[in-house]
Amino acid sequence: xxxxxLTTLLLALSIAATxxxxxxxxxxxxxxxxxxxxxxxxxxxxxxxxxRAAGLRDRADAISSxxxxxxxASIAVINEATSYIAQVGVGxxxxxxxxxxxxxxxxxxxxxxxxxxxxxxxEATGYDVSVTYGSGSFSGKExxxxxxLGTGLTITDQSIGVATTSxxxxxxxxxxGIGPLDLTEGTLTNDEDATIPTVTDNLYSEGTIAQAxxxxxxxxxxxxxxxxxxxxxxxxxxxxxxxxIAYTPLTTTYPASYYWGINESIAYxxxxxxxxxxxxxxxxxxxILLATNAYSQYQSLTGATEDEDTGLLRITTAQYDxxxxxxxxxxxxxxxxxxxxxxxxxxxxxxxxxxxSYVYLIVNSIGTPSGxxxxxxxxxxxxxxxxxxxxxxxxxxxxxxxxxxxxxxN
Numbered sequence: 001x002x003x004x005x006l007t008t009l010l011l012a013l014s015i016a017a018t019x020x021x022x023x024x025x026x027x028x029x030x031x032x033x034x035x036x037x038x039x040x041x042x043x044x045x046x047x048x049x050x051x052r053a054a055g056l057r058d059r060a061d062a063i064s065s066x067x068x069x070x071x072x073a074s075i076a077v078i079n080e081a082t083s084y085i086a087q088v089g090v091g092x093x094x095x096x097x098x099x100x101x102x103x104x105x106x107x108x109x110x111x112x113x114x115x116x117x118x119x120x121x122x123e124a125t126g127y128d129v130s131v132t133y134g135s136g137s138f139s140g141k142e143x144x145x146x147x148x149l150g151t152g153l154t155i156t157d158q159s160i161g162v163a164t165t166s167x168x169x170x171x172x173x174x175x176x177g178i179g180p181l182d183l184t185e186g187t188l189t190n191d192e193d194a195t196i197p198t199v200t201d202n203l204y205s206e207g208t209i210a211q212a213x214x215x216x217x218x219x220x221x222x223x224x225x226x227x228x229x230x231x232x233x234x235x236x237x238x239x240x241x242x243x244x245i246a247y248t249p250l251t252t253t254y255p256a257s258y259y260w261g262i263n264e265s266i267a268y269x270x271x272x273x274x275x276x277x278x279x280x281x282x283x284x285x286x287x288i289l290l291a292t293n294a295y296s297q298y299q300s301l302t303g304a305t306e307d308e309d310t311g312l313l314r315i316t317t318a319q320y321d322x323x324x325x326x327x328x329x330x331x332x333x334x335x336x337x338x339x340x341x342x343x344x345x346x347x348x349x350x351x352x353x354x355x356x357s358y359v360y361l362i363v364n365s366i367g368t369p370s371g372x373x374x375x376x377x378x379x380x381x382x383x384x385x386x387x388x389x390x391x392x393x394x395x396x397x398x399x400x401x402x403x404x405x406x407x408x409x410n
Contacts, residue, residue, distance in 0.1 A: 027235030028209060030150045032084045032101055033227040034218075034380075035171075036351050043352045045344075046311035046364055048135055049287045049379065053366050055134020056104055056280070057374055060255030063185060084218070084229055084283055084380065086176050089148030090160060091119035097173035101231065103260055103390070104284045106183040106198050107131050108147075108176050109138055109161030112169035116162040121146040128189040129161040136168020142188065147199065155203065159196045178214070180258065200233065209234030212392035216283070217241075217402070218384040220409050222347040241387035241400035248331035250395045253278035253373050260390055262330060262397050264376070266294065269324035273297040276329070279376030281388060281397060288326075288337075288363045289377040291370035298326075298363055310354045312344065313361040320359045328378070335399060338406055341385045345410045 036043060083100045090097060090110060095117045097110045107129065110116050123144045130139035140163040147158040163174065177183075177198060184196040203209045215236035219228040230237060236245065251261040256278040266274040274294035290298065299306075302323065304313035315323070323339035344352065344360040354360055362381045366374070385405050389398035 027215070027237070028150070028153060028203070028233040029237065030086055030231045030233070031227050032086045032229040032231060033225060034221060034223075034229065035083055035085050035225045036348065044311065045286050045352055049285050049289060049364070049377075050367050052104070052134035052285055053289055053374070053377060055132070056259065056282075056377075057255055057368075057372075058134075059183065060258040060374075063182065063258060064254065083172065085172065086149075086231070088176055090145050091117060092121045092146050093119065094146070094148045099174050099176040100169075100172055100284070102175050102177050102284045103179050104183075104280075104282050105131065105133065105175060106177040106179040106181060107161055107187055107196065108159070108174070108199055109140070109163055110174040111140060111161075111163035112138065112166040113171070113173040116143075116160075118143075119145075121156075123157075125159075127191065129187055130189060131161070131187050133168065136166065138163040138166035138169070138174070140164040140166075142196075149199070153208070155199060155206065155208075158199060158202055179260075183258070203233055211235065214390045215240070216383060216388045216390070218380055219402075219404050220341075220345070220384045220407055222345045222409055224348065224351065236387075236389055241402050242405075243401055245387070245389055245398040245400040246331060246333040247389070247391065247394070247396040247398040248333075250397065251278040256280050256374050260397060261374075264328050264330045266290065266376070267327045267329065268298055268301050271297070271301060273301070274370060274376065277370055277375040278373055279378070280374065281378045281383070281390075283380055283383065285377045285379030286362075286381060287377075287379050288382050289366035289379065290363060291368065291372070291375040292365050293369050294375075295363070295365040302361065304361055307354070307358070307360065310352050310360060312352070312354075312364060315359050315361060317359060326363065328382070330399060333399070335386055335401070336405075337382065337385060340408045340410045341381070341405075343410050344381075 085098045086101050087096050088099050125142045127142040129142045140161055143160050144157045145160050147155045178200050181195050186192045188194050204212050215232035217230040217240035221228045248262050251257055251263050259280040261280045263276055263278050265276040303319050304315045307314040325336040328335045344362050349356050387400040387402050
């Protein structure tokens with residue numbers, strides 16, 4: 001069943017290492033693992049994230065202007081760099097696929113790596129489906145099928161894209177899209193006004209979860225690949241955060257309003273480098289990206305230089321010792337990203353083309369100045385230090401500190 005264009009369900013996230021229990025009043029958890037994709041050699045984090053940011057902006061522009069068919073556009077193909085991966089079963093008996101958990105897109109599809117295997121629950125809809133991302137694309141056929149999340153949780157008649165061609169997704173099988181519903185608009189070539197109910201939509205509509213809320217727990221890691229995340233559908237996991245969750249309303253500023261967009265200001269030490277403005281929270285972005293003017297001020301205040309090999313900012317160990325907190329002022333609460341939280345894990349430097357003894361910062365430029373409506377992206381390096389809650393029911397996002405907020409593992 002296709003969803004109405006007026007449907008404004010925002011979606012959700014979640015992750016955990018415990019079995020899924022199908023009880024309406026209990027949240028549902030799914031484990032996810034962070035993976036560095038090194039199949040193509042050293043990872044270019046900055047190139048990937050800036051391409052994604054441009055793609056997110058372009059997608060919002062396309063929806064807003066009604067020019068939804070962007071499938072013929074020329075794009076740079078940049079392989080997925082670092083991702084949070086969920087193992088998702090499709091079919092009966094199920095084939096397991098490693099899918100990127102993405103809050104910035106909403107189509108779920110397979111076939112980039114492991115081929116789609118038809119079973120008795122597979123049904124072709126007769127529709128072609130295609131999505132262009134900031135750093136890749138896929139096109140293929142739409143099926144409905146049974147989708148299994150975790151242990152024993154199944155969704156019947158879930159829309160699945162089956163890729164006949166894909167670019168930029170080496171090392172993974174596809175995407176588990178849990179962004180806003182309207183981002184699926186225009187992805188069916190036979191019916192470009194239709195939207196496609198997502199996994200989260202169906203969990204809620206089938207009564208599997210009692211509320212459209214997703215809690216997200218990431219933990220900082222120094223490993224190339226490790227299960228260190230938990231998506232919780234239908235609620236939050238109080239064991240994953242400390243103190244209280246503080247909420248802020250979703251922004252109405254375009255184009256951040258098409259995603260999980262919020263308003264915030266940012267200060268380095270006692271100096272405000274970004275006045276209150278709109279941006280997004282995004283699991284598909286690795287770094288923290290700031291408007292160019294804020295980035296330049298951050299670079300000046302830290303004394304960092306741009307590293308030729310990685311494109312990231314680099315500081316000396318003496319400068320690291322002098323780093324101050326980077327504080328995100330969101331609503332009435334403030335969240336301090338410590339000096340250690342501002343650097344890439346040094347044990348993983350060589351995976352990004354860096355030198356093992358260097359110190360690289362995870363703050364960089366979004367590529368456009370402030371005032372554009374997408375002036376920051378709080379990527380997963382932010383989310384690894386703060387618990388986050390995506391609340392569709394009340395149109396708000398929440399944050400809380402965790403036992404890893406002040407970790408010194410990097």
